[in-house]
Amino acid sequence: MGKGKSKVVCGYPLSIFFIVVNEFCERFSYYGMRAVLVLYFKYFLRWDDDLATSIYHTFVALCYLTPILGAIVADSWLGKFKTIIYLSIVYAVGQVAMAVSAIHDITDSDRDGTPDSMTFHIVLSMVGLFLIALGTGGIKPCVAAFGGDQFGEHQDRQRRTFFSVFYLCINGGSLLSTIITPVLRAQECGIYSKQKCYSLAFGVPAALMVVALVVFIIGSGMYYKAEPQGNIMLDVCKCIGFAIKNRYRHRSKQYPKRQHWMDWAEEKYDKLLIAQIKMVLKVLFLYIPLPMFWTLFDQKGSRWTLQATTMDGNFGALVIQPDQMQTVNPILILTLVPIMDSLIYPLIKKCGLNFTPLKRMTVGMLLAAIAFVCAALVQIQIDVSTKQLLHSSPYILSGQGFIYFKLTIKGKANSDSTTVHNTDKATFTLRSGSQSCEYSTNFGFGSSYTFFIHSTLVFGSNCQDSVTAVEDIKPNSVHMALQIPQYFFITAGEVMFSVTGLEFSYSQAPSNMKAVLQAGWLFTVAIGNFIVLIVAELAKIPKQWAEYVLFASLLVAVCVIFSIMAYFYTYIDPTEIEAQFKKKINEDDEDDKSKPGKAEVEMVKRDSIKCHDEYDKATQTKM
Numbered sequence: 101m102g103k104g105k106s107k108v109v110c111g112y113p114l115s116i117f118f119i120v121v122n123e124f125c126e127r128f129s130y131y132g133m134r135a136v137l138v139l140y141f142k143y144f145l146r147w148d149d150d151l152a153t154s155i156y157h158t159f160v161a162l163c164y165l166t167p168i169l170g171a172i173v174a175d176s177w178l179g180k181f182k183t184i185i186y187l188s189i190v191y192a193v194g195q196v197a198m199a200v201s202a203i204h205d206i207t208d209s210d211r212d213g214t215p216d217s218m219t220f221h222i223v224l225s226m227v228g229l230f231l232i233a234l235g236t237g238g239i240k241p242c243v244a245a246f247g248g249d250q251f252g253e254h255q256d257r258q259r260r261t262f263f264s265v266f267y268l269c270i271n272g273g274s275l276l277s278t279i280i281t282p283v284l285r286a287q288e289c290g291i292y293s294k295q296k297c298y299s300l301a302f303g304v305p306a307a308l309m310v311v312a313l314v315v316f317i318i319g320s321g322m323y324y325k326a327e328p329q330g331n332i333m334l335d336v337c338k339c340i341g342f343a344i345k346n347r348y349r350h351r352s353k354q355y356p357k358r359q360h361w362m363d364w365a366e367e368k369y370d371k372l373l374i375a376q377i378k379m380v381l382k383v384l385f386l387y388i389p390l391p392m393f394w395t396l397f398d399q400k401g402s403r404w405t406l407q408a409t410t411m412d413g414n415f416g417a418l419v420i421q422p423d424q425m426q427t428v429n430p431i432l433i434l435t436l437v438p439i440m441d442s443l444i445y446p447l448i449k450k451c452g453l454n455f456t457p458l459k460r461m462t463v464g465m466l467l468a469a470i471a472f473v474c475a476a477l478v479q480i481q482i483d484v485s486t487k488q489l490l491h492s493s494p495y496i497l498s499g500q501g502f503i504y505f506k507l508t509i510k511g512k513a514n515s516d517s518t519t520v521h522n523t524d525k526a527t528f529t530l531r532s533g534s535q536s537c538e539y540s541t542n543f544g545f546g547s548s549y550t551f552f553i554h555s556t557l558v559f560g561s562n563c564q565d566s567v568t569a570v571e572d573i574k575p576n577s578v579h580m581a582l583q584i585p586q587y588f589f590i591t592a593g594e595v596m597f598s599v600t601g602l603e604f605s606y607s608q609a610p611s612n613m614k615a616v617l618q619a620g621w622l623f624t625v626a627i628g629n630f631i632v633l634i635v636a637e638l639a640k641i642p643k644q645w646a647e648y649v650l651f652a653s654l655l656v657a658v659c660v661i662f663s664i665m666a667y668f669y670t671y672i673d674p675t676e677i678e679a680q681f682k683k684k685i686n687e688d689d690e691d692d693k694s695k696p697g698k699a700e701v702e703m704v705k706r707d708s709i710k711c712h713d714e715y716d717k718a719t720q721t722k723m
């Protein structure tokens with residue numbers, strides 16, 4: 101049975117339906133907006149590449165820092181339900197602000213198609229982004245934990261399935277939106293003049309966020325809503341501070357040692373709180389090596405996309421843009437999660453292997469390292485077939501009797517006047533006054549040509565013989581399909597690492613700190629992104645393949661450390677520990693009433709021993 105007032109369907113509380121639909125819409129909103137954000141900065145706000153990239157990464161980092169704020173508010177003050185509602189409103193307002201900021205007509209008083217007051221658009225979009233970061237980050241740890249809360253104590257299997265379905269919804273939403281919003285952006289719209297429709301590309305995610313909120317509110321009557329238990333974070337900080345101070349005060353050898361340094365808080369703090377803090381600290385300690393996984397994972401959007409720009413994206417009927425390769429990730433997630441859950445994990449279990457969450461996460465890290473080895477091999481392949489500069493323009497300038505122009509065949513979505521996109525064949529019209537002729541030829545993806553137009557050119561229907569095309573840069577010859585193995589391994593790693601870690605963070609957290617541990621998990625993502633920025637700045641490795649190998653080796657090293665830490669980790673059942681503590685505390689209260697006058701110091705010792713026994717009993721399983 102679930103915990104709320106919800107009906108149960110096939111063993112699952114109906115309330116989780118509203119939570120997963122909410123997540124689907126919210127992730128559509130977030131990833132959809134993110135997909136066109138850099139282009140909005142560059143082409144609407146007219147920022148240069150560097151400013152656009154920095155603001156983009158700052159925004160993403162902020163989205164993974166704000167979960168801490170949301171978790172504190174939820175666990176100590178408003179509870180998860182109200183926090184999700186209030187922050188979703190903030191989030192939707194932010195998305196609407198973004199959509200409004202992208203309406204060029206608002207400040208286009210001279211009706212020339214460009215905004216007259218860029219300050220208005222910049223300020224509104226920055227306010228919008230800040231609200232979105234607050235909203236998306238703030239609700240992120242609450243929604244996952246709130247979903248987990250809907251399950252009863254003996255519904256571990258159902259809760260695990262919920263986290264998998266939750267992950268599928270994230271990827272379903274993000275896949276759809278990363279396909280749809282770029283298409284919306286490419287439309288033209290406007291009142292006075294037609295421009296690229298960023299307002300629609302932001303408006304649809306805004307609408308989806310409103311839908312997410314409405315769906316969540318509709319489920320309201322069915323949810324189990326755990327009450328917040330006071331300012332728990334403040335209590336935790338004070339308790340840790342007291343333990344450290346007290347330990348320092350009793351550093352002399354005359355004082356007997358205690359089992360755990362947190363036990364030095366026993367004189368002043370509730371033993372249940374101390375036990376809960378021990379649980380959280382154990383998990384947080386285990387999180388230390390995790391950012392390295394995200395450091396590799398998040399390079400899909402940067403290094404791997406750049407790698408794709410040097411590859412051939414022609415898939416016959418379909419020409420894939422370098423940035424579109426990223427959709428391979430959610431597509432693979434949608435395939436791999438069900439395969440893992442219904443085939444691979446049960447098969448491993450049948451073989452008698454205990455594939456615990458921490459073992460899965462270790463394997464996930466190794467798979468990510470393999471993905472980077474694959475990326476390095478692809479890079480070597482690209483380098484071998486490196487484009488050579490066959491001719492250079494100054495040489496051409498010294499030629500006689502020619503006029504020339506250069507043409508670059510790009511795989512990117514931006515354009516300049518002599519850039520042709522993703523085409524095998526292009527036709528040019530050469531004009532002189534009223535006379536013209538056509539020249540057409542085949543081009544390779546990523547190539548660059550200089551065209552010599554003979555001064556003897558005679559205009560007619562065909563000027564094929566009067567133009568000579570010289571290949572400056574060879575076309576990309578390594579096919580983008582070669583990136584699929586690296587995407588496969590990183591996504592398989594993500595399924596093992598991220599889906600498992602999400603559930604692990606929930607199951608190992610004490611009842612009053614579920615959202616806080618979810619936020620801790622997301623904080624590892626923020627640190628991972630930060631490492632990408634630092635490494636990109638500091639390690640200027642000339643060979644890209646070597647950088648990939650460096651990242652793979654670093655992750656393997658971190659993985660070894662993590663597996664040692666995981667080996668010594670003992671799984672706990674927080675609900676059981678908390679129940680036993682509460683029972684003991686009640687018993688002791690009864691005892692105290694019947695035996696007045698016992699020395700306080702003796703009580704502390706006795707309680708401490710009992711509590712350790714309870715804690716030890718509930719922490720038996722290793723890695």
Ligand SMILES: N[C@@H](Cc1ccccc1)C(=O)N[C@@H](Cc1ccccc1)C(=O)O
Nearest residue numbers: 270271274275278426429430433598625
């Ligand atoms: N696989 C990603 C979603 C994605 C979609 C399109 C391009 C890239 C990624 C995913 O499932 N994300 C989850 C979990 C996550 C992963 C990385 C960092 C933070 C969270 C999400 O909640 O967005």
